[in-house]
Amino acid sequence: MTTTTAPIDRSAGGEELRRIVNVARLHLTNRFSLLVLPWIILGIIFAANLVIWWLIRTVAGDAAMQDAGEGMQFSGASSFIFVYMMVVAVQAMNATFPFALGYGVTRRDFYLGSGLVFIVLSALYALGLTVLNVVERATNGWGLGGRMFDVVYFSTENAVTQFVQFFLVLLFFFFVGAATASVYVRWKSIGMIFFFAALSFIVLAAIAVITLSESWGNVGQWFVTNGPLGVALWLLVPTLLSAIAGFFLLRKATPRT
């Protein structure tokens, strides 16, 4: 048996909060896969990058490394963390949801507890990535001119805005993952087929409209005008819509196998 922490206050006022926090604890029962493994993977990718940077610098010299460093802004070596968190959200809805119902948890408490975990994890990982980003800048790319955490979409000079950006992007991946998985839990594979068909249609329609109206320049301009932080703030719109959609989808979902 693993150690369990002290029981949470059972007073009537804190009753609802207690239930929601317990769902959050349920998600974090296996701390390794949510709190440790992603950092190990990140460490391995980082170590591999360090070796490559050192090789480039040794073989091709500082100038070439400086050049490569610019290009690395686009490498996305740390972007796996966003995909990882999306998978975490998908599994939470798909596998932890039916389990929690067996424990007598309501759909509402489950969703709110899950949302709480998503927000806490987003803050935790945003903080870690921000620290790494700041160190990377301060050490001129770990003394090698390499770039892994100071990447193109997140380039701001301020550590606070940097944190906000990471945080918002993580939230986006969590809640979009949760909403998509909720479609599956609610309507199974039929739901997925219609969901992705609709999504493809919307994306294609948007591309068609932009292309036909020759607006790609405006789209690019929009990204430039809003800046990385502005774009991240705009992400809150789909994030919130996903969070709300996920809630209503899951409230009518049944755990069929």
Add this chain to the structure above:
Amino acid sequence: MSTIVQVSGLSKTYGSVRAVDDVSFTLEENKITGLLGRNGAGKSTLMSLLTGQEFATRGDIRVFGASPVENASVLQKICFIKESQRYPEDFVVKHVFASAPWFFANWDADFAAQLIDEFRLPTDRRVKKLSRGQLSAVGIIVGLASRAPLTFFDEPYLGLDAVARQLFYDRLLEDYAEHPRTVVLSTHLIDEVSMLLEHVLLIDDGRIVIDDDAENLRNSATTVVGTRAAVDSFVAGHEVLHRESIGGLASVTVGTLDAQDRAAAAAAGLELSPVSLQQLIIRKTGTTTREFEQSA
């Protein structure tokens, strides 16, 4: 005895399939009820409805006096680990027992540890890597150690050997005696559990066919064996549930017999034997023994 579950006119349809069809019954507090029936009869669907996991198409469900759907105060008192229960992707067995106390107020960690030991469950193994029997043991341990006021066991013994099944029956009875609670046990190993059951609900094709006290049921049928002529004259006027004959001998299952009937049978040289719950249920659902065993 107070009523803990009250169901009236309950139906659940999936497209054109009537999984539960206009069902009404009540469950008394602190009894062990057997929910019996063949595969696909609607047992799991009924339990999912009672625990708010499925939504009813029609009808009314009251559990602890209120609808269980999205009702935290009701659901907190319920434990329902399904036969096909899914577990979180990354769960190791010990995670199940570490998280259970957060959801079950009466959780007994010592009892759980004892059961883990007795069922020889490997606590460091991933839930996904467990055998069918070990997975059943996880569900049984959660169901027993949670001591939820209303506990559902859905085919809890799948993949368990005879020793482990007996262990489950023994621990259930012992713990139930010390901590009375309402237990619903769905199974098709009827003879094995018939000693545990105080009440029987038999569901067939989505409908409740029997809703009776187990004791009443055990006395509700008797098999009469003897020469064909003697048996035939004896059973005339009685409800005949089943008839078999070989040569000049006949074996006929009839309904309830009173003391006078029994005396008459003895005088006629007929042999009377009680009918097992399983035999009775097979007669009532109109299936042959072979069919029933195949469904198990």
